[in-house]
Amino acid sequence: MSTSRRTLGLYGGIAIASLVAPFVFDSYISQLTVLWVMVLFAITWDAMGGQMGYNSLGNIFFFGAGMYISAVVQIGLHYDVAEYTAAYGAIKVDFTPAQYHVGLVLGTIVAALGSVALAVALSWVVFGLRGPYFAIGTLGVALAAGELVGAWEYVGAGSGISLPVFPGEPEVGERFFYFAFFIAAVLSFFFFRWLYGTRFGLAINAIRDDEEKAEAMGIRTMRYKTITWSLSAFFLGICGSLFGNYNIFIEPLEVAFATVVFGIPMVVMALLGGKGTLWGPVIGAVLYHVIKEATWKYFLGWQWVALGLLIVVTVVFFQQGIMGWAQDKWPELFGIEVEEDSAEGDREAA
Amino acid sequence: MLSNFQLLFDFPVLNIELLLNGLMIGGIFALAAYGLALVWGVMNVKNLAQGDFVIMGGYIAFVVYKELGINPLWALPVAGIVMFGFGWLLYGLVIRWVIGRDLFTSLLATFGMAIVIQQLLNLIFGPDVQTADSGLGTQLFLDSVPVQEIRVLSLAIAGILALMVILFMKNSRMGQAIRATAQDPRAAKIMGIDTDRVYAFTYSLNAAICGVAGVLISMIWVIQPFYGIGHSIRSFVIVVAAGLGNLPGVIISALGLGALEQYGGFGFGTEFQQAIVVGLLILVLIVRQIMQARHRQVVQ
Amino acid sequence: MAAMIEVRNVSKAFGGVQANRSISLDVAKGKITGLIGPNGSGKTTLFNSIVGYHPIDEGSIKFEGKEISKLRVPQIARLGMLRTFQQTRIYGKMNCIKNMLISVPHRSMGLIEIFGDHSAQELEKAEHLLEFVGLYAKRKLQAGDLSFGQQKLLEFAMALMNQPQILLLDEPTAGINPTLINGLIDRLKRANTEFGITLFVIEHNMRVIMNLAENIYCLAHSELLAEGSPETIQKDKRVIDAYLGAH
Ligand SMILES: Nc1ncnc2c1ncn2[C@@H]1O[C@H](COP(=O)(O)OP(=O)(O)OP(=O)(O)O)[C@@H](O)[C@H]1O
Numbered sequence: 001m002s003t004s005r006r007t008l009g010l011y012g013g014i015a016i017a018s019l020v021a022p023f024v025f026d027s028y029i030s031q032l033t034v035l036w037v038m039v040l041f042a043i044t045w046d047a048m049g050g051q052m053g054y055n056s057l058g059n060i061f062f063f064g065a066g067m068y069i070s071a072v073v074q075i076g077l078h079y080d081v082a083e084y085t086a087a088y089g090a091i092k093v094d095f096t097p098a099q100y101h102v103g104l105v106l107g108t109i110v111a112a113l114g115s116v117a118l119a120v121a122l123s124w125v126v127f128g129l130r131g132p133y134f135a136i137g138t139l140g141v142a143l144a145a146g147e148l149v150g151a152w153e154y155v156g157a158g159s160g161i162s163l164p165v166f167p168g169e170p171e172v173g174e175r176f177f178y179f180a181f182f183i184a185a186v187l188s189f190f191f192f193r194w195l196y197g198t199r200f201g202l203a204i205n206a207i208r209d210d211e212e213k214a215e216a217m218g219i220r221t222m223r224y225k226t227i228t229w230s231l232s233a234f235f236l237g238i239c240g241s242l243f244g245n246y247n248i249f250i251e252p253l254e255v256a257f258a259t260v261v262f263g264i265p266m267v268v269m270a271l272l273g274g275k276g277t278l279w280g281p282v283i284g285a286v287l288y289h290v291i292k293e294a295t296w297k298y299f300l301g302w303q304w305v306a307l308g309l310l311i312v313v314t315v316v317f318f319q320q321g322i323m324g325w326a327q328d329k330w331p332e333l334f335g336i337e338v339e340e341d342s343a344e345g346d347r348e349a350a
Numbered sequence: 351m352l353s354n355f356q357l358l359f360d361f362p363v364l365n366i367e368l369l370l371n372g373l374m375i376g377g378i379f380a381l382a383a384y385g386l387a388l389v390w391g392v393m394n395v396k397n398l399a400q401g402d403f404v405i406m407g408g409y410i411a412f413v414v415y416k417e418l419g420i421n422p423l424w425a426l427p428v429a430g431i432v433m434f435g436f437g438w439l440l441y442g443l444v445i446r447w448v449i450g451r452d453l454f455t456s457l458l459a460t461f462g463m464a465i466v467i468q469q470l471l472n473l474i475f476g477p478d479v480q481t482a483d484s485g486l487g488t489q490l491f492l493d494s495v496p497v498q499e500i501r502v503l504s505l506a507i508a509g510i511l512a513l514m515v516i517l518f519m520k521n522s523r524m525g526q527a528i529r530a531t532a533q534d535p536r537a538a539k540i541m542g543i544d545t546d547r548v549y550a551f552t553y554s555l556n557a558a559i560c561g562v563a564g565v566l567i568s569m570i571w572v573i574q575p576f577y578g579i580g581h582s583i584r585s586f587v588i589v590v591a592a593g594l595g596n597l598p599g600v601i602i603s604a605l606g607l608g609a610l611e612q613y614g615g616f617g618f619g620t621e622f623q624q625a626i627v628v629g630l631l632i633l634v635l636i637v638r639q640i641m642q643a644r645h646r647q648v649v650q
Numbered sequence: 651m652a653a654m655i656e657v658r659n660v661s662k663a664f665g666g667v668q669a670n671r672s673i674s675l676d677v678a679k680g681k682i683t684g685l686i687g688p689n690g691s692g693k694t695t696l697f698n699s700i701v702g703y704h705p706i707d708e709g710s711i712k713f714e715g716k717e718i719s720k721l722r723v724p725q726i727a728r729l730g731m732l733r734t735f736q737q738t739r740i741y742g743k744m745n746c747i748k749n750m751l752i753s754v755p756h757r758s759m760g761l762i763e764i765f766g767d768h769s770a771q772e773l774e775k776a777e778h779l780l781e782f783v784g785l786y787a788k789r790k791l792q793a794g795d796l797s798f799g800q801q802k803l804l805e806f807a808m809a810l811m812n813q814p815q816i817l818l819l820d821e822p823t824a825g826i827n828p829t830l831i832n833g834l835i836d837r838l839k840r841a842n843t844e845f846g847i848t849l850f851v852i853e854h855n856m857r858v859i860m861n862l863a864e865n866i867y868c869l870a871h872s873e874l875l876a877e878g879s880p881e882t883i884q885k886d887k888r889v890i891d892a893y894l895g896a897h
C-alpha cells in the first residue's frame with residue numbers, strides 16, 4: 001500500500017470513529033467533547049512551542065479572551081451587558097433558536113478576530129522577551145487577565161456570566177457541541193499541517209533552531225512570531241467562544257483563564273505526544289485526556305496530585321515525547337536520513 | 351475607588367500606616383526572593399514552587415499553633431528544618447535531573463511540583479484561609495498609627511535570618527563552595543567540589559528560607575493552599591527587577607513591592623491586589639526589555 | 651574604485667577592554683578584501699559592528715553610501731550584507747536542503763509569498779549550490795550530523811543562496827581539511843567572479859589570504875596596523891612583528 005493510501009486510510013478511520021463515537025458511546029459524550037478541546041489546545045500550543053520554539057505558558061489567555069468576547073457579543077445583542085451581569089442570573093435570557101444561533105456565530109467570529117487583535121497587540125510586549133522570560137511573561141499575561149476580569153464588574157467580575165442554553169433537546173445540544181469542537185479541532189489540524197509545509201513553516205522552524213542565525217540571514221522574525229501567535233489565538237478564540245456556550249456559565253479563574261486546568265496541560269500534552277511534530281500533540285492530547293479521566297474516576301480527590309506528578313514526570317523524564325522517541329528510534333520512518341548515500345560527495349567536487 | 355486615594359490625602363497618617371505595613375511585609379518577601387535568586391544564580395533553576403514552599407512553612411506554623419497549641423513562633427526552627435529536608439528530597443527526586451537542561455524545563459517541572467504541593471495541602475487542610483496567632487498585641491506609633499508587634503518582630507527576624515545566610519555564604523566552607531560553583535561549575539568540580547551536594551544544599555537552603563518566611567507570613571497575614579502562586583510571582587518580580595546577584599537591589603525591590611501592594615490594595619480594593627502583583631511582573635519584564643532594546647543586539 | 655563598505659573611526663569597547671580603536675577601512679566593490687591580525691586583535695568585533703550585532707561607541711559605517719551603524723542585524727542583512735560565523739551556525743535539526751531553502755532572500759518577500767511553497771527553481775538552485783560546495787551527496791542528512799568542516803561549507807552555501815551583495819566571512823577555512831582548502835579558495839574566488847559577490851574575509855591562514863585577497867588590512871592590539879596588497883603586507887615589518895610574538 002502506498003504512503004498516501006495509508007494516510008488516507010488513517011484519516012478515514014479517524015473520521016469514521018469520530019463521527020460514530022458520540023452515538024455509540026453516548027454516555028461518554030461530554031468526555032469526548034472535551035477531548036477535541038484538548039486536541040485543539042495541544043495543536044495550537046505546538047505551533048508556538050514545538051514548531052517555533054517559543055514556549056508560551058499563557059496561551060490559555062486567548063481561550064479566555066475569546067470566551068468573554070463572545071459572551072459579551074451574544075448578550076449584548078439583546079440586553080445591556082452591565083445590567084445583565086449585575087443581576088447575577090436574575091435576568092433570564094429568552095432567545096429564539098434563530099437568535100441563539102446568530103448570536104453564537106457572530107460571537108465566535110468576533111471572538112476569533114478579537115483574539116487575533118489581542119495577540120498582535122501583545123506581541124509587542126512578549127516577543128521582546130526570550131527564553132525563560134518569555135515563558136514567565138506569558139504566564140503573567142494569563143494570570144493577570146484572570147485577576148483583572150475577576151475584578152471587572154461589567155463582565156460580572158468573579159461571579160461570571162450565565163450564557164443562554166442551547167435551544168432544543170439536551171442530547172441534540174450535546175451532539176451539536178461535540179461536532180462543533182470536532183470541526184474546530186480538525187480545521188486547526190489541517191490548517192497547521194498545511195502551514196508547516198510552506199515557506200512559513202520552514203521559517204518558524206529556523207527561528208526555533210537558531211533565531212540569531214535566522215535574523216542574520218534577514219528573516220523578519222518578528223513578523224513570523226506575531227503571525228504564529230495570532231494564528232494560535234484565532235483558533236483558541238473560536239474554541240473559547242464555543243466552550244463558554246457549551247459550559248453555559250463562564251467565570252474567570254476556573255473556566256476562562258484556567259491556568260492549572262487547561263493552561264499548563266496544553267504544554268504537557270504537546271510534550272507528552274512529542275512537540276514539533278504533526279501528530280505528537282494529537283496523540284499527547286488523547287493520552288493526557290484518557291489519563292485525566294481515569295484518575296478522575298479512580299483517584300477522586302487525588303486527581304490533581306496525580307496530574308501534577310504526571311506533569312513533573314513528563315517534563316523531567318520524557319520530554320522528547322512519544323513521537324520524538326519514535327523519531328529517534330526509527331528515523332527512516334520520518335524521512336530523516338542518517339546514513340550517507342555516498343561518501344564521495346566532497347572529494348569529487350573538491 | 352478614587353475616593354480611597356482621596357482618603358490618603360485627607361488623612362496623611364494612613365500613608366504612614368500603609369507604608370509601614372508594606373515595608374514590614376516586603377521584608378518577608380525579600381527572604382523568598384533572595385532564595386529564588388540563590389537557586390537561579392547558582393543552579394540556573396527557575397523555581398516556580400517558591401511560593402508553595404512559603405505556604406508550606408505557613409502550614410507548619412499553623413499545625414504548631416492549632417495542633418500543639420503552642421506559640422507559632424516556635425515553628426520558626428521547625429519549619430526551617432522540615433523544609434530543608436523537604437528541599438533535599440525534592441532535589442533528589444526532581445531538581446537534580448533538571449539542572450543543565452533548558453530553562454523552560456525547570457519552570458515547567460517546578461510548576462508541576464507546585465500543583466502537587468497545593469493539592470496535597472488542600473487535601474490535608476482544606477481550602478479555608480488560615481492564620482496563626484502569635485498572641486502579641488498592637489502598639490501605637492506616633493500616638494496614632496497602630497502597629498502590630500508581630501510585624502515588627504517579623505521584620506527583625508527576617509533581617510536576622512538574612513544576615514545569618516549572608517554570613518554563612520561568606521564564611522563557611524559550604525558557602526564558599528556554593529559561590530565557586532555559581533561562578534564556574536566545571537572549574538569547581540575539577541577543584542574537588544562535590545557540585546551535586548552543593549546544588550542539593552543550595553536548593554534545600556532555599557526551601558528552608560522560604561519555610562521560615564512562610565511562618566512569618568502565617569502570623570502577620572493569611573495562608574491558603576493556593577496562595578503559593580502569588581508568592582512565587584512576587585519573588586520573580588523582585589528578582590527580575592533587581593537582577594541576579596544584587597542583594598541590595600533585592601531588598602529595595604522587595605520593600606518597594608510590599609509598599610506598592612499595600613497602596614494598590616487600599617486604593618483599588620483588595621480584590622485587585624493579586625492583579626497588581628501580576629501587573630507588576632509584566633511591567634518589570636517590559637522595563638527590562640526596553641532597557642535592553644536600546645542596544646542594537648537583543649540580549650538574552 | 652567604489653567602496654562598498656566605508657568604516658570610519660570606529661571604536662568599540664567591552665567594559666574595560668578596548669576591542670577596536672578608531673578603525674577606518676574600505677571594502678572595494680566587486681573585490682575580495684582580507685582582514686588579518688593576531689588572536690584577540692578585534693577582527694570579529696569589527697565584523698560584529700559592521701553587521702549590526704552590537705552598537706559602536708563612535709565612528710561611522712556606510713554601506714553603499716548609506717549610514718548603517720544604527721541599524722540592526724536583520725535590517726542590514728536585508729540590505730544585502732551577510733556574514734558567516736566563526737562558530738559556524740546552521741539549523742542543526744533540518745536537513746541540508748531545508749537549510750538552503752530557508753536561506754532564500756527575504757528582502758523582497760511579501761506577506762502572501764511567505765505562505766507559498768518553494769519554487770522548483772529555488773530547489774534547483776539549492777541543489778546546485780550544494781553541489782558547488784561539494785555537499786550534494788549529503789543533501790538529505792540532518793545538518794547537525796555533518797562534520798564541522800562540512801557545516802562551514804553548508805553555511806557558505808546558505809549565504810550564497812541568499813544572493814547577498816557582500817559576504818563577510820569569519821575564518822572560512824578554519825577546521826577545513828587542508829586537502830580541501832585549495833578547492834575552497836577556488837570556490838570563494840568563483841563566488842566573487844561568477845556570482846559577483848564582494849567578499850570581506852577574516853583569515854589566519856596566510857597562504858589562503860595571500861592567494862585570495864587583492865587588498866589586505868591588518869589589525870593588531872585593536873588598531874589598524876597596515877594596509878596594502880598581499881605583497882606589501884607580506885613584507886611589512888610591523889605585520890611580521892605583530893605575528894611573531896610582539897604580542
Ligand atoms: N562580547 C564580548 N564581551 C567582552 N569582551 C569581548 C567580547 N567580544 C570580544 N571581546 C574582547 O575583545 C577583544 C577582541 O576580540 P575579537 O573576538 O574581536 O578578536 P579576533 O581578532 O576575532 O580574535 P580571533 O582571531 O581569536 O578570532 C578580545 O580581547 C576579546 O576578549
Ligand SMILES: [Mg+2]
Binds near residue numbers: 693695736
Ligand atoms: Mg574572531
